[in-house]
Amino acid sequence: AFLKDKTGTENYSHELIKTILDLPEAKKHEFRLYVRGSHEGYEPSCRNVEVVEIGWKRLWTQGGLALEGLMRPVDVLWIPAHTLPIVRWPKLKTVVTIHGLEYEYLPEYYDWRKKWYLNKSTEYAVRRADKIIAVSKWTKSQLVDRLGADEKKIKVIYEGVGERFMKEGLTNLKHKRQVRYKYGLPENYILFVGTIQPRKNLVRLIKAFSLLFSGLSTNSSPQRSGLKGVPSRTDLNHRTDPTQKTVMNLIIAGKEGWMTDEIYEAPKKYGVEDRVKFIGRVADEDLAMVYKEATLFVWPSLMEGFGLPVLEAMQMGVPVITSDRGALPEVVGKAGLLIDPENVNELSKAIELGLKSRELRQGLREKGYKQVKKFSWEKAAKQTLSVLLKTNG
Numbered sequence: 493a494f495l496k497d498k499t500g501t502e503n504y505s506h507e508l509i510k511t512i513l514d515l516p517e518a519k520k521h522e523f524r525l526y527v528r529g530s531h532e533g534y535e536p537s538c539r540n541v542e543v544v545e546i547g548w549k550r551l552w553t554q555g556g557l558a559l560e561g562l563m564r565p566v567d568v569l570w571i572p573a574h575t576l577p578i579v580r581w582p583k584l585k586t587v588v589t590i591h592g593l594e595y596e597y598l599p600e601y602y603d604w605r606k607k608w609y610l611n612k613s614t615e616y617a618v619r620r621a622d623k624i625i626a627v628s629k630w631t632k633s634q635l636v637d638r639l640g641a642d643e644k645k646i647k648v649i650y651e652g653v654g655e656r657f658m659k660e661g662l663t664n665l666k667h668k669r670q671v672r673y674k675y676g677l678p679e680n681y682i683l684f685v686g687t688i689q690p691r692k693n694l695v696r697l698i699k700a701f702s703l704l705f706s707g708l709s710t711n712s713s714p715q716r717s718g719l720k721g722v723p724s725r726t727d728l729n730h731r732t733d734p735t736q737k738t739v740m741n742l743i744i745a746g747k748e749g750w751m752t753d754e755i756y757e758a759p760k761k762y763g764v765e766d767r768v769k770f771i772g773r774v775a776d777e778d779l780a781m782v783y784k785e786a787t788l789f790v791w792p793s794l795m796e797g798f799g800l801p802v803l804e805a806m807q808m809g810v811p812v813i814t815s816d817r818g819a820l821p822e823v824v825g826k827a828g829l830l831i832d833p834e835n836v837n838e839l840s841k842a843i844e845l846g847l848k849s850r851e852l853r854q855g856l857r858e859k860g861y862k863q864v865k866k867f868s869w870e871k872a873a874k875q876t877l878s879v880l881l882k883t884n885g
Contacts (some may be wrong), residue, residue, distance in 0.1 A: 592797020647741035652869035683786035689749035702762035806860030827859035
């Protein structure tokens with residue numbers, strides 16, 4: 493929760509822990525917060541929180557946390573990231589959050605050690621935890637169908653959108669100029685945000701982007717979202733170059749993950765190296781502005797247990813194109829264009845459609861604002877605290 497460069501699970505942990513401890517009802521209980529080293533810059537708002545630093549560099553859960561739990565047992569142990577300590581008091585009640593089973597669907601994208609660990613630790617948590625929190629109905633269904641989880645002990649609790657994505661302060665022209673200069677952002681760009689790894693489907697995204705400039709025509713089309721003003725097939729058959737009035741670019745934001753060589757080589761391979769830019773991980777204080785300035789947000793991930801960046805984009809008023817896989821249709825609802833992430837032509841057509849139709853973009857923005865209101869960290873915090881209290885009996 494307190495890593496400097498947080499990604500999905502770390503952001504979930506940070507936002508939810510902070511929000512739970514800020515709840516008025518949290519003052520009725522005592523909490524022990526276990527951290528891996530420093531938690532500099534964070535002070536709980538309530539005084540009934542003991543922060544325990546466990547400095548183990550390896551085997552943090554199975555060694556350091558397990559030992560601490562044996563020496564000073566708690567009533568309920570909540571792990572926000574799928575792994576339970578095997579050695580623990582028999583009467584200890586446990587709750588674990590499971591974010592998805594992506595490794596089950598994409599085994600070729602994980603080395604055997606990581607796959608084995610994720611597989612076994614998740615299976616163990618599903619069997620032994622008293623309660624399971626799933627971040628989507630999709631994830632719950634996969635836990636039941638693929639791992640044989642008892643659906644009665646699974647509670648679906650959606651994630652939310654952080655305070656830094658609220659609109660206040662995003663009209664600051666000085667900050668806007670600073671962000672554009674800092675990351676070298678062009679005037680017009682399509683945005684992707686996420687860790688650079690094969691599961692995010694970036695090679696196909698870059699290829700689809702390159703087709704915008706090739707004059708290619710295709711009969712594939714994205715699923716409609718019930719929006720008025722979507723151009724007809726006749727409209728789409730008269731392809732025009734979307735760069736005639738503006739120069740469109742693709743910005744890929746996120747820290748380097750694994751198996752990245754093919755991804756970084758893709759812009760040159762498809763002849764768009766002058767239009768695709770990797771800007772690395774964006775600082776927390778800048779990310780909302782990077783979203784806000786984008787023309788479209790495109791997230792063609794092959795599998796997701798939730799998909800927090802899609803929510804963040806909708807909160808910032810950016811039209812969304814995303815995958816029809818995993819939990820993404822559940823998260824985006826009718827507020828985005830859904831595409832088959834393995835169909836490059838369909839993805840390219842959806843991007844073209846988003847660029848050419850101002851009416852479509854406005855419709856997606858309006859639906860996005862409504863959809864994102866269904867999700868909040870405060871709601872997630874109250875539901876999570878309720879699960880912990882019920883688990884304790």
